[in-house]
Amino acid sequence: MNVNPFGKPTVKIKRRKNPMGEYAHLSTPELLEAVKKSAHSPHRADLDMLLSVFLERYDARQKELDTLNKELEERIAQEVRAAKANHKRYEQQAKMAAMGEMMDAVAHQWKQPLNAISMMSDILVSDFSSGIVDEAYIEELSQDTQAQIEHMVTTLSEFRNFFRPKETRESFGIKRSLSSVLILINDEFIKNNINIHIESDKEVLIYGIENEFKHLVLNILNNAKDAFNEREIKERDIFINFEQANECIKLQIRDNAGGIPTSVIDRIFQPEVTTKTNGQGTGIGLYMSTQIANKLGGELSVKNVQNGAAFTLKVPL
Numbered sequence: 054m055n056v057n058p059f060g061k062p063t064v065k066i067k068r069r070k071n072p073m074g075e076y077a078h079l080s081t082p083e084l085l086e087a088v089k090k091s092a093h094s095p096h097r098a099d100l101d102m103l104l105s106v107f108l109e110r111y112d113a114r115q116k117e118l119d120t121l122n123k124e125l126e127e128r129i130a131q132e133v134r135a136a137k138a139n140h141k142r143y144e145q146q147a148k149m150a151a152m153g154e155m156m157d158a159v160a161h162q163w164k165q166p167l168n169a170i171s172m173m174s175d176i177l178v179s180d181f182s183s184g185i186v187d188e189a190y191i192e193e194l195s196q197d198t199q200a201q202i203e204h205m206v207t208t209l210s211e212f213r214n215f216f217r218p219k220e221t222r223e224s225f226g227i228k229r230s231l232s233s234v235l236i237l238i239n240d241e242f243i244k245n246n247i248n249i250h251i252e253s254d255k256e257v258l259i260y261g262i263e264n265e266f267k268h269l270v271l272n273i274l275n276n277a278k279d280a281f282n283e284r285e286i287k288e289r290d291i292f293i294n295f296e297q298a299n300e301c302i303k304l305q306i307r308d309n310a311g312g313i314p315t316s317v318i319d320r321i322f323q324p325e326v327t328t329k330t331n332g333q334g335t336g337i338g339l340y341m342s343t344q345i346a347n348k349l350g351g352e353l354s355v356k357n358v359q360n361g362a363a364f365t366l367k368v369p370l
């Protein structure tokens with residue numbers, strides 16, 4: 054059969070419709086398959102198209118990633134700002150809470166001497182009318198009044214010291230610092246039938262901001278007081294001991310108030326964790342105390358022991 058070379062070709066060359074558009078709809082694995090195929094087919098030009106489809110996709114993904122990253126950065130910055138604001142708020146709350154607790158303590162501390170002075174002045178009036186007021190009487194009265202006033206002044210100056218925003222780090226004695234905390238809360242704790250036993254005698258020096266240390270101790274003591282009262286414990290004891298051993302300062306405050314509820318013991322150092330109802334607790338005290346422990350270069354921990362809780366502050370030297 055003659056074949057006319059100028060006749061119509063018998064084999065039709067298929068025109069493919071818009072292969073670029075077809076490729077654009079493929080999923081990535083399908084695209085890869087298409088790349089493999091076109092590498093072995095006469096349509097090598099498709100490789101370019103495939104590549105540009107790939108590049109387009111890559112660009113789009115990259116853009117998505119970029120916006121995602123930007124959003125993330127923005128979110129992180131927001132969270133950091135919120136965390137900072139929270140920390141400030143906690144600090145403020147802790148200060149207010151400590152202030153309130155101290156005001157209670159001072160009020161109790163003052164009640165006794167104020168009553169005494171008021172009584173003495175009543176007695177003075179009646180004794181004067183009975184004619185027994187002489188120079189010796191007045192002398193004794195004056196001494197008694199002075200003693201009462203001194204007690205009030207000591208409390209007040211401890212109180213003022215505590216709230217003076219003194220931020221200097223220095224060496225101070227744990228024993229001495231504890232006794233100055235006890236001056237502040239003594240009457241309040243006596244009124245609540247709580248005996249505080251300081252078991253150690255040898256002074257131990259620690260380096261940091263003393264008022265913060267006092268605050269830490271006060272938080273722990275006040276929590277013990279709350280636990281005693283909540284559970285209506287009869288015999289109420291708090292034992293405090295401290296020592297310097299093995300390159301480490303250790304302070305332990307232990308009570309017999311029944312221990313930390315197991316449901317919260319793992320979380321009590323987190324902010325706003327409290328078991329106290331009716332707005333009695335803020336859950337800030339122990340959070341603040343751990344912050345203070347960290348600033349002292351140490352850490353605060355807790356465990357339940359027989360009948361109570363034991364808080365330990367450990368500061369490596």
Ligand SMILES: Nc1ncnc2c1ncn2[C@@H]1O[C@H](COP(=O)(O)OP(=O)(O)O)[C@@H](O)[C@H]1O
Nearest residue numbers: 276277280312313327328334335336337338339
């Ligand atoms: N000595 C303790 N005995 C029993 N529970 C305690 C003691 N100290 C702390 N807790 C528990 O830890 C919680 C958190 O204490 P804190 O951070 O001081 O907050 P708040 O006193 O405002 O509740 C308390 O609500 C209480 O449940």
Ligand SMILES: [Mg+2]
Nearest residue numbers: 272276338339
């Ligand atoms: Mg508390």
